[in-house]
Amino acid sequence: MEYDLLENREFEDWLVKLRREFHRYPEPGWLEYRTTVRIIEELEQIGIPVIWGRDLYAADCRLGLPEPEEDRAAVRRAIEETKREDLIAGMAGGFTGVMAVIEGKQTGPAVGIRVDIDSNELEESEAPEHRPAREGFASVHRGNMHGCGHDGHAAIGLGAARILCANREKLGGTVYLFFQSAEEGGRGAQAVVKKGLLSNLDYFYGGHIGINQAPFGTISASTYGFMAGTKFDVEFYGRASHAGKAPEEGANAIAAAAGAVLNLLAISRSGKGISRVNVGKIQGGSGRNVIPDYTLLKAETRGGSPEVSAYMFERAMSVCRGAAQMYGCDMNCRIMGESRNAECDGEMVRFVERSAAELREIKEIIPASDMGAGENITFMMNEVSRQGGQATFMLLGADIKAPHHSSTFDFDERVIPLAARLFAKLALDLKSEKRK
Ligand SMILES: [Zn+2]
Ligand SMILES: [Zn+2]
Structure with a gap:
């Protein structure tokens, strides 16, 4: 050489x-x-x-x-x-x-x-x-x-x-x-x-x-x-309305996202290997007196094996779907990155x-x-x-x-x-x- x-x-x-x-x-x-x-x-x-x-x-x-x-x-x-x-x-x-x-x-x-x-x-x-x-x-x-x-x-x-x-x-x-x-x-x-x-x-x-x-x-x-993992953006779509006059006509996308964040971080540990979940960014709302109609979460799940990684992501999706439903919102998830x-x-x-x-x-x-x-x-x-x-x-x-x-x-x-x-x-x- x-x-x-x-x-x-x-x-x-x-x-x-x-x-x-x-x-x-x-x-x-x-x-x-x-x-x-x-x-x-x-x-x-x-x-x-x-x-x-x-x-x-x-x-x-x-x-x-x-x-x-x-x-x-x-x-x-x-x-x-x-x-x-x-x-x-x-x-x-x-x-x-x-x-x-x-x-x-x-x-x-x-x-x-x-x-x-x-x-x-x-x-x-x-x-x-x-x-x-x-x-x-x-x-x-x-x-x-x-x-x-x-x-x-x-x-x-x-x-x-x-x-x-x-x-x-x-x-x-x-x-x-x-x-x-x-x-x-x-x-x-x-x-x-x-x-x-x-x-x-x-x-x-x-x-x-x-x-x-x-x-x-x-x-x-x-x-x-x-670590295997999935990076994903979740968008919550609500309905805007007057926060004083008719809040009941709105659907609060921040509330849905907040419910999702707390429950994402509460996903049960897996006995089958290491797992991770994080919400790294949250963005939404337009003003103090408007029921917010949109919120974005940037989140990720990880696992030490393909099985745990899939478990974490599936749990995350059902948490987000559940939170959206609880507040009368729609949700959409986009995969932004992956590792194996x-x-x-x-x-x-x-x-x-x-x-x-x-x-x-x-x-x-x-x-x-x-x-x-x-x-x-x-x-x-x-x-x-x-x-x-x-x-x-x-x-x-x-x-x-x-x-x-x-x-x-x-x-x-x-x-x-x-x-x-x-x-x-x-x-x-x-x-x-x-x-x-
Ligand atoms: Zn790096
Ligand atoms: Zn690097």
Whole structure:
């Protein structure tokens, strides 16, 4: 393996610069226009063919798309920032993300790698203790922030692409490196799976920065404890009327929603595994003296197994239906995102352990760590396994400054070149693995 070529300052500086650029311009799921343009530009610069836009998705399977006005505003902003209307026109309407296709010069397996690129709806801290604020790369997109490390993941993907491209002579088979939109909220992976882009993969992997609190130099070769879950919006439709003169003619949508909230949080625990339920947002009503005719709840349920996840969601639906009926309202539920349980493949995990051990910056390899959360990649992992391929999801140790999804989240950037090398090395080493 030739790493010397890329174990240099120029490579590392390039990756950190990219991460900081992505960090400065965060874009939430399905709106990663600027980010996608920059990734395409860098891949083209390296000389790697790309698949993007409508070619990536089964359009109708994209979950939780933003409202059209929000999409148009994001498109306008990205065109202003990049001057690449030529590219953005082909992505408008939530067709962000890109897949790099790196063909090796030798025969070998089809390998899929996933990195995610979306940001979080968070206001980034301006405190001087927060390095992005102090060093001038904090978000310039108000209300959005890379609070989960996906800015680092995007850079890792580009780093791996560059190493693989430089090592094409030794690379066996083809690597499909997917920069995924809308991981947050469990929205992007399903539509790629449905498009069939992962249907012939022999091996598949991805990773996440910092989840298991391990220090830099530690990696976890696999992850367990992916929670399955459903993100959903419930709309209660009531009837407006005069709150003084004729309240009896109205149907109070806030009352229905309030009844739903209390009872959602009171769903009985399951004896069959861990469960979660949350209502994270409530919005409704028009004025003090009007019986409210509309209320929106944003909620989610989760479970440690498919059975518990289904139980939680079914219970949630009957609570919402019951609450609507109690107050004479109608209700409507829209699924906004989903995640699944998944298992990493044991053989693939052992391969990762062997291959990763040869990277000198890696000091410790943990066979498996608890995820304790959902990950949209599970749809892809399950698809690859279903087709007889092997998949794993790794955790990439990095000292983090604050919890994920918080306004002061930041991580040790040394993990970026390390993970780029790891991702590339795995793909190169898979050439000599025997298929099942
Ligand atoms: Zn996240
Ligand atoms: Zn994440």
